[in-house]
Amino acid sequence: MSDNNNKLQKKVPDALKEKGQYVLAFSVIASMLMVAGFPMFVIFFFGIFAYFLWKTFSSPSRNETREIFEFYLAANNVLRDDERRWFGFEIQEVIGHGERILRAINGAPPLVYFTLGALYHKAGDYKSAVNHLGYVLENESAEEATYIYPSPELRNYVKVLRKIEREPAESPLTSAAVRALERARRNRGKMLLEDSREQVREQSRKKREASLEQAKVKAVLTESVKNVAVFQSVTDEVIENRHGNGFDNKSKADSSDSNTNSRDQKRNENENQDNVNPFIRQKSITEVLHEIYDKNNQ
Numbered sequence: 001m002s003d004n005n006n007k008l009q010k011k012v013p014d015a016l017k018e019k020g021q022y023v024l025a026f027s028v029i030a031s032m033l034m035v036a037g038f039p040m041f042v043i044f045f046f047g048i049f050a051y052f053l054w055k056t057f058s059s060p061s062r063n064e065t066r067e068i069f070e071f072y073l074a075a076n077n078v079l080r081d082d083e084r085r086w087f088g089f090e091i092q093e094v095i096g097h098g099e100r101i102l103r104a105i106n107g108a109p110p111l112v113y114f115t116l117g118a119l120y121h122k123a124g125d126y127k128s129a130v131n132h133l134g135y136v137l138e139n140e141s142a143e144e145a146t147y148i149y150p151s152p153e154l155r156n157y158v159k160v161l162r163k164i165e166r167e168p169a170e171s172p173l174t175s176a177a178v179r180a181l182e183r184a185r186r187n188r189g190k191m192l193l194e195d196s197r198e199q200v201r202e203q204s205r206k207k208r209e210a211s212l213e214q215a216k217v218k219a220v221l222t223e224s225v226k227n228v229a230v231f232q233s234v235t236d237e238v239i240e241n242r243h244g245n246g247f248d249n250k251s252k253a254d255s256s257d258s259n260t261n262s263r264d265q266k267r268n269e270n271e272n273q274d275n276v277n278p279f280i281r282q283k284s285i286t287e288v289l290h291e292i293y294d295k296n297n298q
Helices: 002-011 014-036 040-079 088-104 110-123 126-138 152-166 172-275 285-297
Strands: none
Touching: 014 040, 040 088, 040 110, 040 152, 040 172, 088 110, 110 126, 110 172, 126 172, 152 172
């Protein structure tokens, strides 16, 4: 008889259980208020107000728990080894789903961190993969046994998780996803972490090599620019010296010629000045001709 009652109780949905508990509690409180003499409309108003408060404080926990298991389903589809090829934006959407869970839940389950790390590894974001995988695999505080004071969200999550583990036939896909992720965490977690760290080191090495190559190219270009500038300056100086020497020689020759001409000019002027003395009376042409005639007769 008790077994039949347990089977019937297992088939009752959780939502119906919660509503039944709320109706029972409201009936007890309403009866007490009626005995105390409160009007019916006040009791009705109080019941509506209490219902909304209950929905406000209880719904987020259930919603966040559902979000976690939906994240497990989507992540397991991406991470499992099959022949499907996933687009990058699909993987990023699942990663964003997991990041929202971490922000919303205080003390998220360790399996969420591992699943996010595995997704980051598949997406090629190895630095984020190291952060999440290192936290869940090498941090003692990330073990489930250290969660002694759970948040309401974590408590509700564990409650649903244990129910799925006890009755996998009720949620076969969710149960299979959780088991696959836990198996990957146990068997492949260390390998994913080491591979992610190796990829981070390789990326850092390539980045350093690229920086050194850029620095070398920059140095070569700078040296080439300097050499071109030196060659131009030397050429300009040679040309300038060449032109300068030509101009200097020409100017020297011109100056020497001008000096010679000036000296000859001065000598002629001196001779002319000597020949033409204003204080000596000059002979007339007739007298000069008579002198020449007399000399010829003699």
